Amino acid sequence: MMAAILVAGTASHVGKSTVATGLARLLADRGLDVEPFKAQNMSTNARVAVRPEAVRETDDPLYGEIGVAQHTQARAAGVPPSTDHNPVLLKPRGDSESQLLLDGRPVAHADTAAFYGQYWERARETALAAYDRLDDRADVVVAEGAGSIAEINLHDRDLPNVEFARATDAQILLVVDIERGGAFAALYGTLELLPEDVRDQVVGAIVTKFRGDRSLLDPGIDAIERRTDVPVLAVLPHDDPGLPDEDSLSVPTDGVYRGGAGDSTAADVRATRIVVPQLPRLSNVADLDPLATMPGVEVVIRPLDRALTESTDAVVLPGTKNTVAAARAAREAGLGDRLATFSGPIVGLCGGYQILGERLHRADRETGGSPRSVAGLGLLAVETTFAAAKTIRRARYSIDARGPISGASGTVAGYEIHAGQTTTGDRPAPLDPASVATDRVLGTYLHGVFEHDGIRRAFLDAAGHDAARDRAARAPIDRAADLLRGRGVIDALDVASAAQRSRR
Template identity: 60%
Template sequence: MADARTLLVAGTASHVGKSTVAAGLCRHLADSGVSVAPFKAQNMSNNARAVPASEAADAPWGEIGVSQYVQARAARVPATTDHNPALLKPRGDAESQLVLDGQAAGHYAAGDYYDQHWDDARETAEAAHQRLAADHDVIVAEGAGSIAEVNLHDRDLANVETARLADADVLVVVDIERGGAFASLYGTLELLPDDVRERVAGAIITKFRGDPALLESGIEEIEERTGVPILGVLPYDDPGLPAEDSLSLPDEGRAVFGSDAPNERSVTVAVPRLSRISNFTDLEPLARVPGVRVAYVPPESELDDADAVVLPGTKNTVDDLRELRAAGFGAELRAFDGPVVGLCGGYQLLGERVTNAGVESTDDLDSVEGFGLLPVETAFRENKRVEAVTRMLDGVGPLAGASGEVSGYEIHMGRTDVPESLPNPVGPTSAATDRVLGTYLHGLFENETAREAFVDAVYEYADRERPAAGGGRQSPYDAAADLVREHVDLAALELPA
């Protein structure tokens, strides 16, 4: 066992703020001169990033969950597949793609994974943790969901097994916004295996609105009942970190992010709410632009109030394509005459057809007709492309006037055939017309040149005056660190204050 200390940020449930706390700790420790690295033994997310692979991989690039990429940036270390050695990417019908050391290992039902492949995942995770521990002083590990799922305690890689294999101290995070925080924390502690319960160093209450003094009597009683100190109460404050999974989106209906209520100087970018949506963090940079509203809309929605449409990535292009067509979205999109951008799987949706479709779909299919907005055709193959890339931007259509380098990453299985007559504004695999763009480049809108050109095109189509940019916003990593350092007793965790 290496000498590095591991702190496991576990939770009483999903979406309680574990990722924010972990990122805040990573940035605070990095600011304090501590060599720190993030870690999540097993993640389940379709929001992934392409990063350099570890020495254990047989390829130069691999993919990890977006939260560990974010936490690596917070820790000011290059992200690698060691930060998230096991990744499950759901694709529907209770089946997920298993990614080990950044490389796709196959598609498995949940039972098959736990019966036949979990031991491989644990071995991969332990080796990755040992490599990180050899290079850093502190590892901030993030758990997954609830640490108290008693039916999973014998195979809970992200929580129970991480605590054991890393000899970790455990910090339990509980969300008070939904109510029942004290009961949830008490029940969680009672249900932990004895050896893991002994590792709990404290708990943090998150997402509190109001006067913390109102919690004092409850905190005193829960500390007396459990012997676990409450080390902080974090106010409800979103630092703006990319979301890890689609829990931040509603299961159904319309959800709007970004600018406040619509007015004569705002524009709306409509995004179809795909059942198998992935890498929707591609849209977050647009939602941070003054005046821009990003609206996730149901597939059956009309686009009458949209000023642009962006089709996001999808873990299962074929099944999402069929679902959108059945809902009438294809006809609605063809009738829309504003800027349209397709990102990765969204790009594939815009083409004439998808062939060899059975590679991705759970059904035995050969060909599925696309929306036909771009004269391209995509063929699926077994091999997945995973790579960070830099492209030269030669803006046409929705990116008209933009030029220069843009960087991002590609994660996809399909290969798109682009006619020579069609412009390639974002590298050779991209395609564009005067108003439609398709590209495999995730992170396109993180590049200011591309983002500004697209927003300008949307405002031009909407025939509205674009509002002036607001003042500079604090880095989300620094904002997360401020939350932690201002509201958590770090000294009690034996961390720099």
């Protein structure tokens, strides 16, 4: 039996993804075969992964979608991303409804009542079957929980937390965020509310996001350990390693999303400002992370009616889970007129690409109602027709550099996830056939385009960024591992048998 570790939390956004990513890297560095896992995820940021043969029928698609966190954790573990890493994915669409994906493929649109009433048993079977496949090839599975493990109203159907812990007898690391206050109360209350059998699986707690003098925590740690008999294994300093955000809904409106890893610019030099208009149901904002973690660059989320200011250097429209609603909202806010007179570079990614075009046809396929055709912003001479089938694939294109990426060369790899098919006519296609460009506007279906060094630098050059100020920053996965390194967390886990098996 391999070792299963569940990184659970007292609440959402306490640092579970960071701990799970860092742990996967450290265990892999010790020579173990590590696989990441999240039984059920709700995320608007998805990535493409391979679907295992066990879930594919004849002519079934090779690729599917998983949450961005598990895609990152697979890279941390040094394994190819698989839909087994996140077998149940819910992508919110608004009005309490989500698209449900099992084994990477969409199967339904369901609200909460429908999910638990009609699909939960199927989701459970899908998740545990995926875990069993990982069991066949891994020494250690590092699983990430969802939200709080102490939601007592959901304990009979809490797939990513309680259900997974029971089914696998996983060792549980409980993560609590001290920055928001009440960490000791949250830790104590969570342990008290856990079912007794699951509580017995908790091997320790990790306190995250601490600022200041570590010794000030000692009295509280001593008290909580006496009261709960659960050791506090580590206190992690406050440091955002720059991992992609799992949920675009957590991105702040009218504020800096993320900017300038490390030292950014001198005090008298303004950062290059890339504006993201706040489209309804933003998704895959993590596509901008390669830009946002560059020193001297700010990525700023701003409301549609106040998106462009004098300090705007470039604009990126990312994806959205409701492209039709986003196109309508953008037009009503006058965004198209303002973009038409904006002199800087503009990039539309996936849904943003579709919105920059002239029209969206068969809109009823996305909305379930009328009208059948909706106007776009008209910055690109393309039209998109929504299709019943969804395109999900990895892709590699040669770069014919034009417009906002003029100067880039070579090839670029990424992935596509989109429901519409876009007619480009004879327009220049710098990433043929997945994009079009004018002298200052690029629209592309290729997610991950800014991970290409040449494209990223060409775009920043077009935005007037001084590339001479850039410096190499330590990779986010390595920074997540650094937070845990040398703190004794792995020593508290029972992975010795897995390590011995790996060496045989």
